[in-house]
Amino acid sequence: xxxxxxxxxDSVRQxxxxxxxxxxxSRHQALHPERPALSxxxxxxxxxxxxxxxxxxxx
Amino acid sequence: xxxxxxxAWPWLLxxxxxxxxxxxxxxxxxxxxxxxxxxxxxxxxxxxxxxxxAAWIAARVLVIDPxxxxxxxxxxxxxxxxxxxxxxAFGHHFAAIAGPGPLIGPTLxxxxxxxxxxxxxxxxxxxxxxxxxxxxxxxxTRRDGRSLGQMARDELGPVGGGAALxxxxxxxxxxxxxxxxxxxxxxxxxxxxxxxVAATIPIALLVGLYLRYVRPGRVLEGTALGLxxxxxxxLGGGWVSTHETLAPVFDHDPLPLAGAVIVYGFAAAVLPVWxxxxxxxxxxxxxxxxxxxxLAISIALLRPxxxxxxxxxxxxxxxxxxxxxxxPFVFITIACGAVSGFHSLIASGTTPKLIRSEADxxxxxxxxxxxxxxxxxxxxxxxxxxxxxxxFAINSPAGAVGTDLNAAVATISSWGFPxxxxxxxxxxxxxxxxxxxxxxxxxxxxxxxxxxILSATFGGGLLALWYHFxxxxxxxxxxxxxxxGTRVGRFMLQDLLGNVVPALGRxxxxxxxxxxxxxxxxxxxxxxxxxxxxxxxxxxxLWPLFGISNQMLACIALxxxxxxxxxxxxxxxxxVTGLPLTWLATVTTWAAAEKxxxxxxxVGFLAxxxxxxxxxxxxTLPEAKAAVAPQLIANxxxxxxxxxxxxxxxxxxIATMVWSVRRHLSGTCTRPLSEAPYRRSRSAEPA
Numbered sequence: 001x002x003x004x005x006x007x008x009x010d011s012v013r014q015x016x017x018x019x020x021x022x023x024x025x026s027r028h029q030a031l032h033p034e035r036p037a038l039s040x041x042x043x044x045x046x047x048x049x050x051x052x053x054x055x056x057x058x059x
Numbered sequence: 060x061x062x063x064x065x066x067a068w069p070w071l072l073x074x075x076x077x078x079x080x081x082x083x084x085x086x087x088x089x090x091x092x093x094x095x096x097x098x099x100x101x102x103x104x105x106x107x108x109x110x111x112x113a114a115w116i117a118a119r120v121l122v123i124d125p126x127x128x129x130x131x132x133x134x135x136x137x138x139x140x141x142x143x144x145x146x147x148a149f150g151h152h153f154a155a156i157a158g159p160g161p162l163i164g165p166t167l168x169x170x171x172x173x174x175x176x177x178x179x180x181x182x183x184x185x186x187x188x189x190x191x192x193x194x195x196x197x198x199x200t201r202r203d204g205r206s207l208g209q210m211a212r213d214e215l216g217p218v219g220g221g222a223a224l225x226x227x228x229x230x231x232x233x234x235x236x237x238x239x240x241x242x243x244x245x246x247x248x249x250x251x252x253x254x255x256v257a258a259t260i261p262i263a264l265l266v267g268l269y270l271r272y273v274r275p276g277r278v279l280e281g282t283a284l285g286l287x288x289x290x291x292x293x294l295g296g297g298w299v300s301t302h303e304t305l306a307p308v309f310d311h312d313p314l315p316l317a318g319a320v321i322v323y324g325f326a327a328a329v330l331p332v333w334x335x336x337x338x339x340x341x342x343x344x345x346x347x348x349x350x351x352x353x354l355a356i357s358i359a360l361l362r363p364x365x366x367x368x369x370x371x372x373x374x375x376x377x378x379x380x381x382x383x384x385x386x387p388f389v390f391i392t393i394a395c396g397a398v399s400g401f402h403s404l405i406a407s408g409t410t411p412k413l414i415r416s417e418a419d420x421x422x423x424x425x426x427x428x429x430x431x432x433x434x435x436x437x438x439x440x441x442x443x444x445x446x447x448x449x450x451f452a453i454n455s456p457a458g459a460v461g462t463d464l465n466a467a468v469a470t471i472s473s474w475g476f477p478x479x480x481x482x483x484x485x486x487x488x489x490x491x492x493x494x495x496x497x498x499x500x501x502x503x504x505x506x507x508x509x510x511x512i513l514s515a516t517f518g519g520g521l522l523a524l525w526y527h528f529x530x531x532x533x534x535x536x537x538x539x540x541x542x543x544g545t546r547v548g549r550f551m552l553q554d555l556l557g558n559v560v561p562a563l564g565r566x567x568x569x570x571x572x573x574x575x576x577x578x579x580x581x582x583x584x585x586x587x588x589x590x591x592x593x594x595x596x597x598x599x600x601l602w603p604l605f606g607i608s609n610q611m612l613a614c615i616a617l618x619x620x621x622x623x624x625x626x627x628x629x630x631x632x633x634x635v636t637g638l639p640l641t642w643l644a645t646v647t648t649w650a651a652a653e654k655x656x657x658x659x660x661x662v663g664f665l666a667x668x669x670x671x672x673x674x675x676x677x678x679t680l681p682e683a684k685a686a687v688a689p690q691l692i693a694n695x696x697x698x699x700x701x702x703x704x705x706x707x708x709x710x711x712x713i714a715t716m717v718w719s720v721r722r723h724l725s726g727t728c729t730r731p732l733s734e735a736p737y738r739r740s741r742s743a744e745p746a
Contacts, residue, residue, distance in 0.1 A: 011144075011146070011147065012279070013279065014143075014144075014147050015147055015150045015151065016278045016279055016282070016341070017276075017278050018276075018277065018278040018279045020276060021275075021276045023137065024137060024138075027137040028137075039275075040275040040276050041271065041272070041275040041276075043275075043276065044270065044271065044275040044276035044333070045271065045275075045333060047138070047276075048332050048333045048337045049332060049333075050138065050139070051337075051409075052332040052336055052337060052340075052543070052546065053550065053566075054206075054408050054409065054547070054550070055404040055405060055408050055409075055547050056155060056340075056405075056408075056409065056543055056547075057155060057158060057340070057539060057540055057543040057544070058155060058156045058157070058158045058160070058395075058399070058401045058402060058404070058405055058540075059158045059159065059160035059234050059238075059394075059395050059399065059401050059540065059605075059609065
C-alpha cells in the first residue's frame with residue numbers, strides 16, 4: 001500500500017474512532033504497564049458511555 | 060501565519076473572481092442565474108475571510124499563542140483530553156456542528172427569493188457565526204475546556220449562568236419538536252419513506268450489537284455493514300410501496316406517525332447508548348458527510364440554473380411558507396448556516412479538549428463554520444433550482460393553499476409561479492409518491508431538488524430511488540439529533556432538578572433517568588403534537604420559535620465573549636464580537652416583538668390566538684378545525700410566553716455583561732479572569 005493511502009486510512013480510522021482501542025492500549029502500556037488493560041469490549045462500552053454524556057450533536 | 064515571502068497574486072485573483080461572482084448573483088442577474096456563481100461567490104468569500112479576517116482575529120484580537128500548552132496537552136488522559144491533529148479535530152468538530160438545520164432554514168427562506176438568504180448566509184457566516192465559533196473555542200480552550208454555561212457563570216455570575224442553562228434546555232425541546240415534525244411530514248402517506256425510516260431502527264440496533272459483541276469497537280466495519288443495509292432499505296422501500304399487503308401497513312396519517320416518533324424518542328433515551336444512539340450516530344455521520352460531498356460535486360459538475368427570482372413579492376410578509384417580512388425574519392429563519400448559537404455548546408464542549416495547539420483554533424473553529432455555511436448555500440441552490448411553482452406547491456401548508464390539488468396549483472399560479480396539476484402528479488409519480496402537495500418542513504422539497512441534481516449527474520434516471528435516498532439521509536440524522544437531544548435534555552433536567560431533589564441529580568439512577576427522559580419527551584412531544592394538528596403545518600410556528608431561541612443562544616455566547624474580551628483589555632477590538640452581538644440582539648428582539656405584538660394573525664402569536672377565538676365564537680370554523688381550535692389557541696399563547704422568556708433571558712444576560720464590564724472599566728470590579736495560567740507547550744521551540 002502506498003504511503004499516501006496508508007495515511008488516508010489512518011486518518012479515517014482516527015476520525016471514526018476505529019483505532020481508539022489501539023491508541024488506548026499503547027498509551028496504557030506506556031504509562032502504567034503494571035495494571036491490566038481493559039478488554040476491547042469493556043473499553044468500547046466505557047468509551048461510548050463517556051462520549052454520549054454531553055452535547056455531542058447540533059442542529 | 061503571515062508569511063511575507065508568499066506571493067499575493069492568488070489572493071488578488073480570488074478577490075476578483077469573488078467580486079465577479081457576487082456581481083453576477085446580486086447585480087447583473089439576467090433571465091436566470093447559474094448556480095455556479097452562487098457557489099463561486101461563496102467559496103471566494105470564505106477563502107478570503109479565512110485568510111484575512113480570521114487570521115487577523117487570531118493574531119490581534121485573541122492573540123493566539125502557539126507556545127502555550129493547550130488543555131489537551133496539559134490534561135492529556137488519552138480519552139477526554141487528547142491532542143489531535145488539526146484536520147482530525149476539524150472533522151470531529153464539523154461532524155458535530157453540521158445537522159439538519161443548515162439544510163432546512165435556507166429551503167424555507169427561499170420563499171423570499173435566492174438573494175436575501177444567500178447574502179445573509181455569506182455575511183452572517185464570515186462576520187458572525189464563524190467568529191462566534193472560533194472565539195468560543197478559543198475561550199474554552201484557555202479555560203480547560205469549560206462549557207458555555209460554566210463560562211457564563213464564571214464571567215456573568217449565577218444569574219447569567221442560570222439563564223444560559225434554562226435557555227439551552229428550551230431551545231433543545233423546540234429544536235427536537237420541529238425536527239420531528241419535518242420527519243413526520245416526509246413520512247405521511249408515504250409507505251416508501253415510512254418503511255425506509257422504520258428500517259433504520261433495526262439496522263442501528265444490529266450495528267450496535269455488532270460493535271458491542273461481535274467485533275467490539277470496529278467502527279469502520281460496523282458502519283460499512285450498516286450503510287449496506289441502509290442502501291437495501293431504500294431499495295426495499297420501493298418494493299414495499301408497491302406491495303399490496305405491506306404498503307397499507309406503512310401508510311399513515313401524520314398523527315399516528317408523530318405518536319410513533321414520540322414513543323421512539325423515549326425508547327432511544329432510556330435504552331443503553333451503545334445499542335441505538337451510538338451506532339445511529341456513526342451511520343448518520345457517514346451518510347451526512349458523504350451526501351453533502353456528493354451534492355457539492357454534482358452541483359459543481361451540473362451547474363443548474365436557478366429558477367427562483369432573486370427577490371419575490373413575499374418580502375412584504377405575505378409568504379405562504381411562513382408569515383413575516385424579510386426583515387427581520389430572514390435572519391431568524393436562517394440560523395444554522397449563518398449564525399448558530401448551538402455551535403457554541405460544541406465549541407465549548409468536546410472540541411477544545413482535542414485542540415493540540417492554539418494555532419489550530421482558526422482552522423477548527425472558523426473553518427468548520429465556513430464549511431457549514433457552504434452546506435447552507437448548497438441547500439439554497441437545491442431549493443431555488445426547482446421551478447418556483449413546484450417549490451411553493453411542496454412547501455406551502457394546506458392552511459395556505461387548501462388540500463385540493465387543482466385549487467392549490469391555481470392559487471400558486473395566481474402568485475405568478477405557474478404550476479399545473481399534471482406537473483405535480485407527474486413529479487409525485489416520478490418520485491414514487493402519491494402526492495407532494497404541502498409536504499412542509501423543507502426536507503421533501505430538498506429531496507426533490509437533490510434527486511433531480513443527483514440523477515442528472517449520475518444519469519440513469521432513478522429519480523424515485525434518489526428521492527428516497529435523500530429522505531432517508533435527512534431522516535437518519537434528524538432522528539440522531541432527536542435521540543442525542545433528548546439525552547442531553549435529560550442530563551440538563553437532572554442537573555437542574557438535582558438542585559431541588561439531590562437524588563434526581565444522579566444521572567445513573569434509573570428512576571431519575573426514566574422520569575427526566577419522560578419529562579423531556581413530553582416537552583417536545585407536546586409541540587410536535589400541536590404542530591401536527593395545526594392545519595397551517597406547524598412549521599411556520601415552530602421554525603421561527605427555534606430560530607429566535609437559537610439566535611438567543613448565539614447572543615449569550617457572543618455576550619460572554621465580548622465581556623471577556625473587554626475585561627482582557629482588548630478595548631475596541633471587542634467589537635469583533637460586539638457588533639455581531641448588537642446585530643443579532645436587534646433582529647432577535649425585533650422578530651420576537653413582531654411574533655408577540657403583530658396584528659397580523661399570520662405573524663403574531665397573540666393576534667392568531669385572538670383571531671381563532673373570535674372565529675370559534677362566531678362559529679365560522681369548519682368542524683374539524685373547531686375541534687382543535689381550543690388547543691391551538693392555548694398553544695399560541697404558550698408560544699407567546701416562551702418568546703417573552705427568550706427575550707427576558709437574552710436581555711438579562713446582556714445586562715449582566717454590561718454591568719460587569721462597566722464595573723471593570725471603572726476599576727470597581729475585583730473579579731479576576733477565569734483563564735488557566737500559562738504553561739509552555741512541549742512543542743514550542745526552546746527560547
